Amino acid sequence: MSLKASELILNEDGSIYHLGLLPEEISSTVITVGDPARVSRISQHFDNIEVTRTKREFCTHTGTLNGKRITVMSTGMGTDNIDIALTELDALANINLEKKELNPDSKSLDIIRIGTTGSIRKEIPLDSYIVSELAMGFDGLMHYYNSEAFLENDFSEAFVEQTGWSSKKALPYVVSGGKDLLTKMSSEKTIPGFTATNVGFYGPQGRVLRNSIPVPEMNNKIAAFSFRDKQITNLEMETSGIYGMAKLMGHNAVSMNAVLANRATGEFSSDPKKLVDDLITYCLEKITT
Ligand SMILES: O=P(O)(O)O[C@H]1O[C@H](CO)[C@@H](O)[C@H]1O
Numbered sequence: 001m002s003l004k005a006s007e008l009i010l011n012e013d014g015s016i017y018h019l020g021l022l023p024e025e026i027s028s029t030v031i032t033v034g035d036p037a038r039v040s041r042i043s044q045h046f047d048n049i050e051v052t053r054t055k056r057e058f059c060t061h062t063g064t065l066n067g068k069r070i071t072v073m074s075t076g077m078g079t080d081n082i083d084i085a086l087t088e089l090d091a092l093a094n095i096n097l098e099k100k101e102l103n104p105d106s107k108s109l110d111i112i113r114i115g116t117t118g119s120i121r122k123e124i125p126l127d128s129y130i131v132s133e134l135a136m137g138f139d140g141l142m143h144y145y146n147s148e149a150f151l152e153n154d155f156s157e158a159f160v161e162q163t164g165w166s167s168k169k170a171l172p173y174v175v176s177g178g179k180d181l182l183t184k185m186s187s188e189k190t191i192p193g194f195t196a197t198n199v200g201f202y203g204p205q206g207r208v209l210r211n212s213i214p215v216p217e218m219n220n221k222i223a224a225f226s227f228r229d230k231q232i233t234n235l236e237m238e239t240s241g242i243y244g245m246a247k248l249m250g251h252n253a254v255s256m257n258a259v260l261a262n263r264a265t266g267e268f269s270s271d272p273k274k275l276v277d278d279l280i281t282y283c284l285e286k287i288t289t
């Protein structure tokens with residue numbers, strides 16, 4: 001059955017609506033970043049670049065490094081953008097856009113997020129790298145899909161109870177990263193983490209400039225949460241959405257986080273550019289070997 005024009009939306013050139021890409025323009029290995037400017041900081045390492053496309057906050061370069069074809073794409077900030085980016089990436093991989101029909105065999109993508117984050121633990125210092133084994137989403141995205149099969153609801157229940165999480169906020173959901181990619185991207189240079197994904201950068205992460213927030217000690221409560229020997233390590237804005245969308249559609253995902261803020265000590269990295277560039281170099285080496 002053909003998908004309706006209002007559901008699978010294509011541009012005049014046949015490309016997918018928000019990303020502006022055609023199926024042959026993406027690799028099965030996709031690096032995602034929040035910042036569009038970070039795309040060329042990654043693709044400058046490629047031996048060649050065959051595709052460059054920008055539409056809204058979605059800037060995409062596809063090229064080859066050491067014989068491996070890689071796509072790098074910016075998603076902008078937040079899991080609302082992740083819903084669009086991953087759904088459209090999946091459509092490029094698994095839907096015949098001309099016939100508007102699902103392909104008979106489904107294809108699985110490797111999705112590697114290279115992002116920045118704030119640690120909420122003193123013992124996870126500035127300038128370290130966290131690989132997210134688990135993600136807890138405060139964003140609610142997974143509740144809009146049939147995701148019950150893979151959500152780790154016992155973690156969510158314990159979290160709500162231990163932190164006194166308000167029912168006015170979305171129920172936190174917990175989802176794991178892709179096992180093989182977690183192993184591939186981890187080393188003695190990385191710290192395994194449990195990443196909390198927030199709906200914003202300021203109030204939702206407990207930052208106060210001029211606005212007050214209802215539970216000023218929430219980051220401490222999040223840091224004190226403990227269940228089955230797991231504790232939350234860091235805050236950012238995309239990982240839970242990426243892990244959830246990847247699990248829904250049969251893709252593998254891992255989130256690599258450069259710690260540029262430590263919220264427990266109040267410090268910020270003195271050289272965030274170098275920190276991210278070093279993580280990029282680390283990830284490209286791991287991806288291509
Ligand atoms: O550096 P990126 O990948 O954008 O990730 C982090 O930085 C942004 C906030 O400054 C959010 O997107 C957060 O998840």
Ligand SMILES: O=c1cc[nH]c(=O)[nH]1
Nearest residue numbers: 116117118236237261
């Ligand atoms: O503290 C931080 C740093 C980077 N990104 C975030 O979302 N939070």
